[in-house]
Amino acid sequence: MDEILLHISQRLEALQVLLSSTLSSSRSHLQEWARQIAPCVARLKEMFASCVHQLGDTAAAFRENASTIFARTWNNASPIMAELQERLWLILQWLKEVIAQFWDMISQRSRLPSLPSSVSPPKIPDTVLQNGFFRALKANETPFKDIMSQRSLGFAIGCVVGLTLGLNWRHKSLYSPVFMKAISISSAKGIEGVSMVDDSPSPVILEADQVLIEVVASSIDPVDLAICTGYGRAVRRLLGVSEQSLVLGRDCAGVVVEVGRGVAWVARGDEVWLAVPPWRAGAMSELVVAREQQVALKPKMLNFEAAATVPYAALVAWDAAVTQGGLSPQSASGKRILVRDAGSAVGCVLVQLCKLWGAHVTAVVSARGKEVARQIGASEVLVASIDLDMEIRSRPRYDIVFNTVGPSLNVLCHRAVDPDGKVICTAPAAIPADSYGFIFGSLYALWARLKYFLQGHDLMIKPWSAVNQGRTILEQIRKLVESGQLQPVVDRVFSAADAELAFQHASSSTAVGKTVVHFRTLGRGRCLS
Structure with a gap:
C-alpha cells in the first residue's frame, strides 16, 4: 500500500513539473508574440486615427464647399427670383382687376329691383347662419364681392397653370392602333419558333427624337437567325426589352407616319430606311419606332424591297x-x-x-x-x-x-x-452576358444600365456601334446607291404570311444576299392595308 502511494506521489510530482514547465513556456511564447504584434497594433491604430482624421477633414471641406456653392447659387438666383416674384405679382394684380371689372359688369346687368317697404326680406334660419361661410362673413365683415373676387382669382390661376401644363405635356401619338402584324419569335429554340402574329402591341412615339414608320418591307439578317437561338437576350433583359413574342428584323424601309417634336431631318410622308441594333426589338412589323439618328432618307431609285436589304448590312x-x-x-x-x-x-x-x-x-x-x-x-x-x-x-x-x-x-x-x-x-460576336451567372450577371447589369444611361439610351457594343449613329453613314450609302456605285442584292421576297418559309430560305446554304419579307403596298404616299 505504501509502495502504491509512493508511485502516485511521484507521478503527481512529475505531472506538476510538466504543467509548470508548460505554463512557463506558454507564458514566454505569449509574451514574445505580444512583443511582436505590438508594433503592428500600434501601426493599425495610427492608420485608423489617420483615416478618421482624413475623413473628418474631407467632411469639413465638403461642408465648407457645399455651403459656399449653396450661397453662391442662392446669390446668383436671388435677382432672378426677385424678378420672377415681381412679374408674378403684376400678373396677379392684372387678373384681380380683370375679375373685379367682370364682377361689376355682372352685378350691373343682374341687379334686382328693390322690394317694396311693406315686404320684409325672408328670414334666414339660425342653422344656416351657423354655416362656416356665413360665420366667416359675419366675423370678418368682408364684403361678399371681395370674397368672390379672391376665389375667382384662385380659380383663374389654377386654370392658367393647368392649361400651361397641358400644352407642354409629353406629346402623344395620334396614330396608335392597338395591335399590328409582326414577325416574332416565341422561344429561343431556332427558326421553328418564328411566326406571324396579329396581336403585337403597336408602338407609339414617347420621346421627342423618335420617328414612327409604317414598314413596307424588312429583310432577314444572320443576326436574326442568331437571335432565334437566344443571342443577346441577357442584354435585352437588362434593358427591359420583353423576350415574349420578340419582333425580328434588323432593317426595313417604309414611310414616316409621325415624328416627335424634336425631329428635324425627316417629315411625315418621307420614304426612309433604317437599322436597329440586336439588343432592341426588331423592325419586321407593320409599324416601328426608331430614333431620328437611326433613320435616313432611302434612295429614290430603289423600291422598298431592295432598300430594305441595305441598311444593317451596310x-x-x-x-x-x-x-x-x-x-x-x-x-x-x-x-x-x-x-x-x-x-x-x-x-x-x-x-x-x-x-x-x-x-x-x-x-x-x-x-x-x-x-x-x-x-x-x-x-x-x-x-x-x-x-x-x-x-x-x-x-x-x-x-x-x-x-x-x-x-x-x-x-x-x-x-x-x-x-x-x-x-x-x-459575324455576330459572342456577348459574354448571355452566359454570365447570377453574381456576374448582376454586376454586368449594373454596368450596362450605367452605360446605357450615360450613352443616351444606346449601348456601343462591337461590331454594331455604327448602328446607333446610322443616319450619317446611311446618307453616304444613299449617295453611292443613287450614283450606281453600290447595288443591293435581293435574293427572294416573301409575304409576311410566309415568314416561316422566308427564315428557312435565309438559313439555307443556297441563300445569296438578303431575303425580304414584304408587308404592304403603297398608295398616295401612305401604306394601305
Missing part, C-alpha cells in the same frame, strides 16, 4: 472596312482584300466598297453566288470547295481578310493574311 460593312480596317478612297488603292462568304449581305457590300476604293478584291462564294460576285465587281472569284484553303495559301497573302462567316474560320483567315495585315470578323 452599317456593319462600313464599320468593318472604315473603322476597323482603316480603308478609304485614299488608303485602299492597291491593297489585296479577301472576303470570305462574299455572297452574304455584308460580304456583298464589302466587295463593292473595297472595289470602288481601288482595292484588289478576291471573293469566296458558293456556286450559286459566283455570278453575283462577278456582277458586283470582284477582281477574283473563288468557289468554296474542299481544296479552297490550299488554293488560298498558295497565293500571295492578303492585306485584310474579312470573315463574314464566324469565329470558326478565324484560324484559316489568319493563315491567309500578311503578318502585318488584319483579320476582321463581321
Whole structure:
C-alpha cells in the first residue's frame, strides 16, 4: 500500500513539473508574440486615427464647399427670383382687376329691383347662419364681392397653370392602333419558333427624337437567325426589352407616319430606311419606332424591297472596312482584300466598297453566288470547295481578310493574311452576358444600365456601334446607291404570311444576299392595308 502511494506521489510530482514547465513556456511564447504584434497594433491604430482624421477633414471641406456653392447659387438666383416674384405679382394684380371689372359688369346687368317697404326680406334660419361661410362673413365683415373676387382669382390661376401644363405635356401619338402584324419569335429554340402574329402591341412615339414608320418591307439578317437561338437576350433583359413574342428584323424601309417634336431631318410622308441594333426589338412589323439618328432618307431609285436589304448590312460593312480596317478612297488603292462568304449581305457590300476604293478584291462564294460576285465587281472569284484553303495559301497573302462567316474560320483567315495585315470578323460576336451567372450577371447589369444611361439610351457594343449613329453613314450609302456605285442584292421576297418559309430560305446554304419579307403596298404616299 505504501509502495502504491509512493508511485502516485511521484507521478503527481512529475505531472506538476510538466504543467509548470508548460505554463512557463506558454507564458514566454505569449509574451514574445505580444512583443511582436505590438508594433503592428500600434501601426493599425495610427492608420485608423489617420483615416478618421482624413475623413473628418474631407467632411469639413465638403461642408465648407457645399455651403459656399449653396450661397453662391442662392446669390446668383436671388435677382432672378426677385424678378420672377415681381412679374408674378403684376400678373396677379392684372387678373384681380380683370375679375373685379367682370364682377361689376355682372352685378350691373343682374341687379334686382328693390322690394317694396311693406315686404320684409325672408328670414334666414339660425342653422344656416351657423354655416362656416356665413360665420366667416359675419366675423370678418368682408364684403361678399371681395370674397368672390379672391376665389375667382384662385380659380383663374389654377386654370392658367393647368392649361400651361397641358400644352407642354409629353406629346402623344395620334396614330396608335392597338395591335399590328409582326414577325416574332416565341422561344429561343431556332427558326421553328418564328411566326406571324396579329396581336403585337403597336408602338407609339414617347420621346421627342423618335420617328414612327409604317414598314413596307424588312429583310432577314444572320443576326436574326442568331437571335432565334437566344443571342443577346441577357442584354435585352437588362434593358427591359420583353423576350415574349420578340419582333425580328434588323432593317426595313417604309414611310414616316409621325415624328416627335424634336425631329428635324425627316417629315411625315418621307420614304426612309433604317437599322436597329440586336439588343432592341426588331423592325419586321407593320409599324416601328426608331430614333431620328437611326433613320435616313432611302434612295429614290430603289423600291422598298431592295432598300430594305441595305441598311444593317451596310452599317456593319462600313464599320468593318472604315473603322476597323482603316480603308478609304485614299488608303485602299492597291491593297489585296479577301472576303470570305462574299455572297452574304455584308460580304456583298464589302466587295463593292473595297472595289470602288481601288482595292484588289478576291471573293469566296458558293456556286450559286459566283455570278453575283462577278456582277458586283470582284477582281477574283473563288468557289468554296474542299481544296479552297490550299488554293488560298498558295497565293500571295492578303492585306485584310474579312470573315463574314464566324469565329470558326478565324484560324484559316489568319493563315491567309500578311503578318502585318488584319483579320476582321463581321459575324455576330459572342456577348459574354448571355452566359454570365447570377453574381456576374448582376454586376454586368449594373454596368450596362450605367452605360446605357450615360450613352443616351444606346449601348456601343462591337461590331454594331455604327448602328446607333446610322443616319450619317446611311446618307453616304444613299449617295453611292443613287450614283450606281453600290447595288443591293435581293435574293427572294416573301409575304409576311410566309415568314416561316422566308427564315428557312435565309438559313439555307443556297441563300445569296438578303431575303425580304414584304408587308404592304403603297398608295398616295401612305401604306394601305
